Amino acid sequence: MTHPSRPDLALYSGCDLNFWKRFRVEHHLHDCEECRREVEAFRGRRQSIRTVAEEMPPGAEWNVLAAEMRANIRLGLSAAECIANVGIPSRVRSFRWQLAAGTAAVAVFVTGGLWVYSRATQAAPQATVAASAPVTGQMILKATRAGLEMERDGRGMTLTYTSGARVIPAVAVSHGGLNARYVDDETGQVTIHHVFAE
């Protein structure tokens, strides 16, 4: 007896085979206990992955992400409206609306991508002065995408930007320290972080 390949059994378990292959695998499963067990195992694994995936990852907040997407779409449409109010032929105007809708769709994907990227960068703090070799005992202050950081002799404290905030921080240096400010999307509060050396 020729058994279907493991990839085909895996695809069958997720209903992802085309009609003809599915028919052949189904026919085979009628007579093959071993392949039926294999398919059941694939289904079990898929279910456990789905259960895990249904819970959002820690720190991920769907409402924040959705609000960010809506805001970007609104902004894209407003910008398109602003440039569309001059006297232009209706065909061109219609094209501009299509362009705006396309831009909004792209914005959704870009926002999602940036969000995923920002989660990744938060997990791994950036080494912005890795090559600077600070003197032992010297406090180094850093401003990175994750937040403002104080570091001395391998120890450190970082004021991280609130998760879900639209972080375009304005970083500045004053009073022997660094500061950064941003608007927290959840609360609408203006937040200013400041780190000082001695």
Place this chain on the structure above:
Amino acid sequence: MSLRNSLIAVFAAWQLDAQTPVPGASRSSVKVNLPPDSLVGLISADWGESRTADRGSATILNLSTSLSLRNLSNRKIRAISWMVISQEVTPGGRAAVTKASLDVAPGENFPLRVDLRLLRPVQRHEGPMVEMTLDGVLFDDLSFQGPNRLDSRRTMTAFEMEARRDRKYLQEVLQARGTDGLKQECLASLARQADMPRLNVALARAGRTTGADPEREVQFSFLRFPDAPVEPVSGMARLAGGEARAPKLEVVNRSRRDVRYLEIGWILKDQKGREFLAGAVPAKTALMPGGRTQVLQDASLRFSEPTGETVPVGGMTGFVSQVEFSDGSVWIPSRGELRDPTLQKALYPSAEEQRLTNLYRRKGLQALVDELKKF
């Protein structure tokens, strides 16, 4: 594998890679201090999202603190500032978290969230690792209460002055050009915010952060504001590759009032011609009318692209960004002075302009109009 399966796998991997939760870990790690005469009360505290992860011989501890506070005074709160200290992790280092542009009525509750990441040796420490202490509260009549150990009074007053200036400007735009004019103003501001260069900055007090490049002295050029109480006369700093250090400026007091504090904004130009705000060179002083003084900062700044690539610095521009008089009142540049093309490219909009344009972006024009009418 279909797109759906790929997404499920990515989310599953993400979940499995997540750090280990340590329930209650931060409860004993963070201590909140309020002065006995505080006009802000602590209603509740939540330390719900602490996680640890070991990286070699060090432990990373993420602390997420959410406080619910109440305004116990009979005035509206405009800003609040907290000092954050971790003696165990960074002895001598201090941090501050300030919330500005608030509008908290007497008796009203408001949230405060502080997220921290600590990198510390693996061995355990008894007692709180982080202390959060109220440094001050600014009210709508510009009165202040608090220990003010971080000079929060001046910082928050300057933020409030900027907020009033920019709210007034947008209210004038609304009155003169209607909602269309307001919308265009917001879109222009958002476009400007998006165009600002985003660089990583590292700062070291005294000495250089790296000795790889030869140093040269470069003179400042200045933007002069006719209404500024203080005028920069001359200045220089040392540049080497992507590092700028030890700015030294001379200023003269053109006003009729005593000045006790001033800041010179410091704009750097890279070799591609991009200009960006490096920060401000501050000076505590006792400068009488007509008097001159030197402003120094013994610090090194190094700039890099988000990719890690060094940004070579080519030139510098200075401007007066803030002056505090001996009576505690604060001068800031006007909207007209900020229209200078160099500042338009390099200077970030005020915190209030960021807040209001973000409100427009998220909730639309009517929400912004309603917000402007509150003040």
